[in-house]
Amino acid sequence: MVDTIVKIDKEQKRVETATGQYDYDWLVIDTGCDIVPTEIDGMMDGWRKDIFDFYTLEGAVELRKKLKYFDSGKVVLNIAELPYKCPIAPLELVFMADWFFTVNGVRDKVEIEFVTPLDNVFTKPVAAQILAQFAAKKNIKVTPLFDLAQVNAKEKTIESHKGEKVGYDLLVAIPTNMGDKTIIDSELGDPLGFIPTDNHTLKKIWNR
Ligand SMILES: Cc1cc2nc3c(=O)[nH]c(=O)nc-3n(C[C@H](O)[C@H](O)[C@H](O)COP(=O)(O)OP(=O)(O)OC[C@H]3O[C@@H](n4cnc5c(N)ncnc54)[C@H](O)[C@@H]3O)c2cc1C
Structure with a gap:
């Protein structure tokens, strides 16, 4: 039923x-639980234009279309806040993006940055240490302890509560997860x- x-x-x-x-x-x-992008100030201004998710089927399909023709610029993966489901999925996305841009022959023209509220790339310390080494090897910049306050879709930046800013051309977002x-x-x-x-x-x- x-x-x-x-x-x-x-x-x-x-x-x-x-x-x-x-x-x-x-x-x-x-x-x-599901992602709720409307919980983040400014996120809907760029939703499915320069800001995409992959936690929904529609989001993943739209992101795929966007990535297909993305050949230069900065891709930022941001986890908005805790808790979020599947702690490893965001890291899988950036590792797959690294592979995807490499086989497309454009990796040298694409920056990848992983911006997280955690103190490292993953929740478990031993795995986090090894995975962080992989990220460094793959030239993926990691910005930890970033507590997202808002998105400025016009300026294409994400901003933390402390006032730090990270610019993006393509933002892959893990917005607030809610039951x-x-x-x-x-x-x-x-x-x-x-x-x-x-x-x-x-x-x-x-x-x-
Ligand atoms: C990108 C991604 C990758 C992942 N990779 C892995 C992985 O490799 N390994 C792993 O173990 N986990 C992975 N996960 C996590 C895994 O998908 C979830 O932990 C799991 O789906 C949770 O199962 P659930 O049944 O609790 O919730 P869901 O799978 O979300 O199912 C809940 C269901 O309830 C329905 N529902 C909600 N509200 C109502 C309502 N009011 N009335 C009727 N129906 C309702 C929803 O439509 C949905 O069908 C991943 C998650 C994501 C997003």
Whole structure:
């Protein structure tokens, strides 16, 4: 049955959908999370013009079209904030971009910069150290601890809360990740729509 969940009533133990309602004793929630570019000031001004995502199918298809004819300039990959799904995916993108521009014969005319709020390229320290060496070897600049405040699509810069600026010709963005609106509307999660759970059981923690 494919349906849209509109509300979870935790008191009545009932899921309300677009076409009906379902009572439950136990509920498994797996509505995932999605990127929300509208959460970033200025991002929509350049959305799908010079700013692309690859966390959605449509975004990946549009980015592919843009990359196909990109033969010089600066590609910036930016992770807006934590948490975001699949911590390695942004790094995979820049490594694949390095390969793609190399086989297209334009790598010497394309700069690649990886701009992240983390203190290194990845969340796990041992892997991060090795992956950072790979990035250096592939001439991918890494800018850590960059806390994105806004995008200036006219100037083609991203700006941090501290006032640092990074210019781009093509911005590949991992905007704010948020849980489904239903979680927020049903008052089950935090303001980003994520549900606090026990690490071992994944049961919701009710007193947070
Ligand atoms: C680019 C990229 C690369 C990745 N690579 C890897 C990898 O190599 N290995 C790995 O393990 N993970 C990877 N991941 C992460 C992985 O895709 C996610 O962790 C996984 O998909 C999460 O599964 P989920 O079921 O929790 O959520 P989702 O896959 O997001 O599924 C949630 C589903 O719920 C539906 N839904 C949401 N709200 C409603 C509603 N109100 N009513 C009805 N339906 C609703 C959505 O439409 C969606 O179909 C990657 C992610 C990305 C973005």
